Amino acid sequence: MRRRSRVLLCFALLWVLGIAYYMYSGGGSALAAGGGRKEDWNEIDPIKKKDLHHNNGDEKAQSMETLPPGKVRWPDFNQEAYVGGTMVRSGQDPYARNKFNQVESDKLRMDRAIPDTRHDQCQRKQWRVDLPATSVVITFHNEARSALLRTVVSVLKRSPPHLIKEIILVDDYSNDPEDGALLGKIEKVRVLRNDRREGLMRSRVRGADAAQAKVLTFLDSHCECNEHWLEPLLERVAEDRTRVVSPIIDVINMDNFQYVGASADLKGGFDWNLVFKWDYMTPEQRRSRQGNPVAPIKTPMIAGGLFVMDKLYFEELGKYDMMMDVWGGENLEISFRVWQCGGSLEIIPCSRVGHVFRKQHPYTFPGGSGTVFARNTRRAAEVWMDEYKNFYYAAVPSARNVPYGNIQSRLELRKRLGCRPFQWYLENVYPELRVPDHQDIAFGALQQGTNCLDTLGHFADGVVGIYECHNAGGNQEWALTKEKSVKHMDLCLTVVDRAPGALVKLQGCRENDSRQKWEQIESNSKLRHVGSNLCLDSRTAKSGGLSVEVCGPALSQQWKFSLNLQQ
Template identity: 90%
Template sequence: MKISRDAGMRLLSIDYKYQSLGLAEPAMYAQEDWNEIGTVKRNEHSNNGEKQASVETLAPGKVRWQDFNQEAYVDVTMVRPGQDPYARNKFNQAESDKLQMDRSVPDTRHDQCRRKQWHQDLPATSVVITFHNEARSALLRTIISVLKKSPPHLVKEIILVDDYSDNPEDGALLGKIEKVRVLRNDRREGLMRSRVKGADEAQAKVLTFLDSHCECNEHWLEPLLERVAEDRTRVVSPIIDVINMDNFQYVGASADLKGGFDWNLVFKWDYMTPEQRRTRQGNPVAPIKTPMIAGGLFVMDQSYFEELGKYDMMMDVWGGENLEISFRVWQCGGSLEIIPCSRVGHVFRKQHPYTFPGGSGTVFARNTRRAAEVWMDEYKNFYYAAVPSARNVPYGNIQSRLDLKKKLSCKPFKWYLENVYPELRVPDHQDIAFGALQQGANCLDTLGHFADGVIGVYECHNAGGNQEWALTKDKSVKHMDLCLTVVDRAPGALIKLQGCRENDSRQKWEQFESNSKLRHVGSNLCLDSRNAKNGGLTVEKPSAYFYRGDSAEVERCRVISKGIMAGRSFIYEDVAERALALLPLYVRHAEETSGTPRYRMAGTENTDDKQKE
């Protein structure tokens, strides 16, 4: 294969040598199918079988996606018998490889979306897809789904940015497909700089960013473009359906979710409150204002993207960029929306398939610190209380981003909390502990229940939400405006969530002894999970047996003490700042657009805290 380059653009144009793919030339593009201006001709017959029609005119050297030899392209890197199908991409590549590249997926939209008529004069978009060592089948399926599921006049181009993949042909070969342009980095740049590179080359007035392992659903593009056409300051995202990483089953996601985060600044999905869901019953397909987008899939006006400062070009590889752009859009005059009538599937992985210079935890912490230092004002201290180890990670020079914030007259983070994300609980001076109550691998969890609901334990996800609790100075254990309440002062009595009342003795709890057991003050009974599988947590008499735990683990977690209540342990972590005690000492290790993150314990190595260029 010969690759010719323009030095400035590094756009790849390919003169195929079919033998490199083990193909005879006619298998991919038979010479007689081309006329001198590059029009693909096909024998397409009318009802009487007598007509031959020219389907469409393409640029010289381009083919329709239907004519691209998909099997030959995928076969080169296909998983062979005996190979680990998860090794390269951390999803089941064997399942991906055997699926049709243009497979049908369930139409997961609401019925009202199927009857909706979209504006006819919508602007075209440039679709920017960045990738690094992506599975060929997943990448090709993403491209084909864009072309197949989009009105042709609305897709100006698909710009592939190959972030220095090991095999340049992963992207270069795709340059033969209609509307596809390929850029290749000459070194690893990461998601943010690669996306900016693609956006800078875009010819359309609207940008669409997609991850490289997606599948677009029916009429996914029109509702996104319509919202941006109406207001250029809107940044809009589809509902992100789930493509199972093991069997590639396509599953529709809930339409009752918004993007959010906790003070560890890890993205999470928030369920709408019951009141918000009731409000939406009259118009279930109305746009959803969201405090944060997942970051992998969104549409934005091209000029607004530039005006707003593109991406922070000093962020590396991946992570924290969705946090930064979400804060920036809201605080600087724009808005973020999830559009229910737009659905795009995404493969959610449990770990990254690629390496991070310096480690994924360090890179994520560095990027997150940059976002926090620029956009969160004094509220950044809650992040450092939640993730103390982040203070040891240098974050570089942020002056240009601070200058941008001033130039755009952006609002303070306090405004964001009050007007955009009032659901995020801000720790106050009444809290002596704030975070998670942990029991081995499980954490105290509301289980999604509200007033008068029971509580339980669930696998710790270190993302707050249903596992976020505060122990206050007046001895209440609170989740939002609900407190742990003992129904009866006898062993075996259930604990329920009830509205907090200042002098209600049923809601008073305290830590006692060196093992930090949580005891109900009025009954001297301990919070216990022995009945968790049979209806909820209870209070019980303390056990005489206490397991002290691994002292090395306790030291790493900075736990004051660790004990067992009736054989079950709960952990607290002491943090001096603002009399808070936030538990998580974890660094995110998750796939691009969230899902179910995997966490590992953060390192506590001391580094030079001096910030460098």
């Protein structure tokens, strides 16, 4: 009996030692840590396995990296301490500092969740594994700390770590140097501070010059990058270094900071006033994309705040015009330059980045925002638009009075690069932009306050009316020809009955028809029908259409073409 007890005791001791060895050697780590059944790798769903492989690999590699002294990983950054010192106090206007609702911005987590607004095909797409890393350049001036922090964190959180070489924050002489300096504690973030106000263009060039990666990514300071935003951009540039690519820019509401997906049917464009606008693709263009709705979109212009391009190509192409000030016109200039000098611009539907769109700028412009924008725009027009610049001056006559400085170095750059004429750009890149006839007296929208003369979709013998100006041409595009016809396509404004109150109709244009003759009077502020001496009037627009009435001071007779070509 005693011998049997000793044998059982030995077996028990060996069993305990075996279990201890198994646990110590790692064989039971999953059981010990999880408190349950160890999950067999072969039983894991393949998609889940891929995610585990990808995420754990990145996190493990990242956690094993040794951070430089004084640096922290973004999850460990103290958001409350950073944002808390600049929060809006009770009774203060939440829009005063940044022209968006800072109170709502400050409430949000630095890594808040946003909806994945990509097309389903993008979420199933595989990207190249050999993509180049990028330096992300973000310039700012007195940006709300919460918005700036979310921009930085969204880059780090939603980008593969190996593709972010660095984030370069260029502080354009903000009032509080700590806005940027404190963010320098975050991994991969470098902060450069200007010792005077330089503006967007010169600040971006400073950041680009300091960049260590072969690819540059420019972002505004109030953005939030979406899932897998970076890979599709880098892939296009890796395939062709002369591509300059932009994401679809989603909308972050300036009042409540709701994140809303933008349409994928838009391209960047402009009117002859050279103000950027979004153009809807033509029906033919939309139909051609039905088979591949996530294909890159060739765009005549980029918005300018968010884009990716090869660093060496950026330098070869002339960086930015360093004599442009503060903000404005730089997207116009770089868009013309890229296209005319052999490159291309694309919007990449599988890349989504949210942006806070504001109705006005929060910062000051030396000499006023209008003057600065006109100076910058004149520089772009004088260098790149050839004789077509005259349409800009017709649309914005006051711009002629704004000095634009010396452009000799930019003209020499254009010659050295062997760039194409602006006519090539209009014919091959932006054929949708209607070009006025040089002999026309006036062209474009015929405006009355915020409304414009509109065909209302009517054809021959239909009446015309007014509709809110949409700046998209179409039914609101008119020309006052040298023959004194007010013309839309092949239809002209016609006065059939020459008595006051008679409706104005659309009829086929006839060269010598006196019923179709009009002239501008009173400093081009009215349209008078030559045969009746009555003026175009909108007082009956709601009840039946536009009419002609006895000329007088009424606002319903005030009309202005967007371009007056014969001044």
